[in-house]
Amino acid sequence: MQQNKNGIARIAAVAVAAPLLALTTATSASASATANRVSWQNVQTGKCLNWENTWNGGVQIAVGGCSRSGPVDVSQWRATSDGKYWTYRPSRTTNSGDWTNVCLTSYNTLVYLETCQDGNWWQQWEEIWTPSGWKLKHRGDGQVAGYFLDTNGSSLYTEPGNQGLYQVWK
Template sequence: MVAAAVPALLVATSGAASADGWITWKNVKSGYYLTANSSGTVKGDWAMPGVNEDDYQWYDQSNGDTSYTEYNGHGMCLVGYYRQVYTENCSKGRDQSNWWQRWYEISTNSGWKLKNRQTGWILDDEGHGGIYANSGDYNNSNQRWK
């Protein structure tokens, strides 16, 4: 009897959609990171290692339905309420039913598109640090994240 050794296939990914791990979201055009402070204000800002890491690190948690919940180091979830984007206390459980707190992470050739499950609106960076959601996908770098 001969035993064949089968090498394990390792797949390395960069960027988001890591499912159940800490990540950062950096806007392709502005270079700003998606941040949220402990009061719930979401904006784009520069990230500096060791400084306010709870503001710009997100735990990317799969909900088991192709959507993800993003919560930051302050334990607050990213919410898309049409044009408004902010953080609030997370609904309980991995498969929580608050679809305003769920995001589809869609890979494109220019970065990740974050689409809110409830509204279908796309996370957008206005380029001055303002973060909002846009009703249309204009396939531009303001709406792409890495």
């Protein structure tokens, strides 16, 4: 059975949340939001897949130090799945309190954030377990099939799969 980082986090969250459910429904809503948060740290560089605010109020992709202490830290992503593929959104709220509606996207070898679109294959990622950690495989479109999220420590891109640890995340 293939392991899944988000699935494991959900099981742990349910184990913690179930006893608290009897105490209050507000706690269970918080636990549910926690179950969808994930962060990715590169095994080779030790740097995290981050998002950062831009000067004009937007958000962009970045790689850098890891910040996971709060629910809206730059290394936190909100993950949703259709059962096989994952979509990652920055764990960031707008001034009105709504979640930012941009998704981790890859086209060819470029990695960036753009407005989320249901069913957009360029915004879908498969989590693949390896003995060294997780590989994030971009779904592609059949023409450019399944490149992996990769980093050199200062930028993010996708490349065909290889045995190096620059494509492995924990």
